[in-house]
Amino acid sequence: MKNVDYIIVGDGYAALFFAHQLIQNRKSFAIFSEGRKSASQVSAGIINPLVLKKFTTFWLAKEQIDFLHETLNEIEKYTGTNYLIEENIRRIFHDEQEKALWLSKCETEELKPFLNPDFETLETIRNPYGTGSVNKSARLNVDGFFRDFMSYFKENGLLVEEKFDYSLLTENAYKDFQFKNIVFCEGMGVKGNPYFSQIPVIPNKGHHIKVKLSERFTHQYTLKKKHFLFPLNDEIHYYGGTYDPNERPEEIDDFKTEELITGLSEFYPPEFQVEEVNFGFRPTVKDRRPILGNHAEHKNFYVYNGLGARGILNGCYFSKELYDHIENGKSLMPEVDLKRYNK
Ligand SMILES: Cc1cc2nc3c(=O)[nH]c(=O)nc-3n(C[C@H](O)[C@H](O)[C@H](O)COP(=O)(O)OP(=O)(O)OC[C@H]3O[C@@H](n4cnc5c(N)ncnc54)[C@H](O)[C@@H]3O)c2cc1C
DSSP states (O other): OEEEEEEEEOOSHHHHHHHHHHHHTTOOEEEEOOOOOOHHHHSOOEEOSEETTTTEEOTTHHHHHHHHHHHHHHHHHHHSOOOEEOOOEEEEOSSHHHHHHHHHHHTSTTTTTTBOOOOBOOSSSOOTTOEEEETTOEEEOHHHHHHHHHHHHHHTTOEEOSOOOGGGBOSSEETTEEEEEEEEOOGGGGGGOTTTTTSOOEEEEEEEEEEEESSOOSSOOEEESSSEEEESSSSOEEEEOOOOOSOOOSSOOHHHHHHHHHHHHHHOOSOEEEEEEEEEEEEEOTTSOOEEEEOSSOTTEEEEEOOTTOHHHHHHHHHHHHHHHHHHOOOOOTTTBGGGGGO
16 A cells, blocks of 8 residues: 555646645645646646736736746746746737727726736737737746656656546545545546536637747747737747637537637738647636535545636646645635535
């Protein structure tokens, strides 16, 4: 028998940020990965303090961004890399009204820190109304983050590369593991978990394309019109992701690829070539809050889910909330507590 403090099931943002809390606090654990491309791995990695449709901010945006910076500095100490790419988002304005709205929001106390009032017109792209920059926005180096974490887990004997089989789970044991707590971080995979399948997460399918642009930019911005466009390396740009709350199969939807091609053509007139298409399912919740908590009968079984469209900020911030709740008895915020569904 191997004795561990924790078993983590899953390998997306929820799992990795929670694993980081365990590493920081010197807890032993085993992490189960079934080796599928998670929604987290196909995500754009955008860290955005704004809702760009309305130019508003969201619950705990500043606290979440500050905490993410702290956490990425801590992770750098053991992986040797900081995965934060400090390139701001530039909004390509749709029209004069949108620009005027941005300027009026720049005057408000809440949004002043995030909206830059100095506009810029960029070369190569179609931007007749110019672009505005979102302060404190950035990106995560998604590929590097997952590659290095997986290597770290492997090198330290923490990774179990298999699908977790719920039928073999008992109160404190799974196969040859004896554990104190188990944290389920399966994203939409939670629907197959007999202990937490009822939590109200709704899949929202997202696609992205990877493209080769025929004309390169002289800047490194993350451009945003309908979707995000940014460089992954010298060759390839990422463009995405789409949203689709309808029930969809686990395959590429061609109409979504078309939507992306059209969206990119609208502001990038030179030719481009689609090199790759990927999709994933965001675990979303109606009230747009993550879901954290333990099982009513099996008190040491925890769920960490519902990260929605903000897997990075939510995943990072609430991993500490969950850790402090389990280890230090800190109450969960009522907004994210699984118990909010018991009323
Ligand atoms: C196209 C797209 C773009 C996005 N862009 C952004 C963005 O720019 N910024 C942002 O913050 N968020 C973004 N998101 C949202 C973000 O990806 C999600 O919020 C996040 O991935 C959810 O993370 P998770 O860990 O809960 O689930 P997932 O990433 O889905 O990970 C769960 C993992 O658990 C594994 N698993 C499930 N069951 C088992 C089992 N029984 N045994 C072993 N393993 C299991 C699954 O295989 C999966 O790999 C985007 C999402 C999509 C689809």
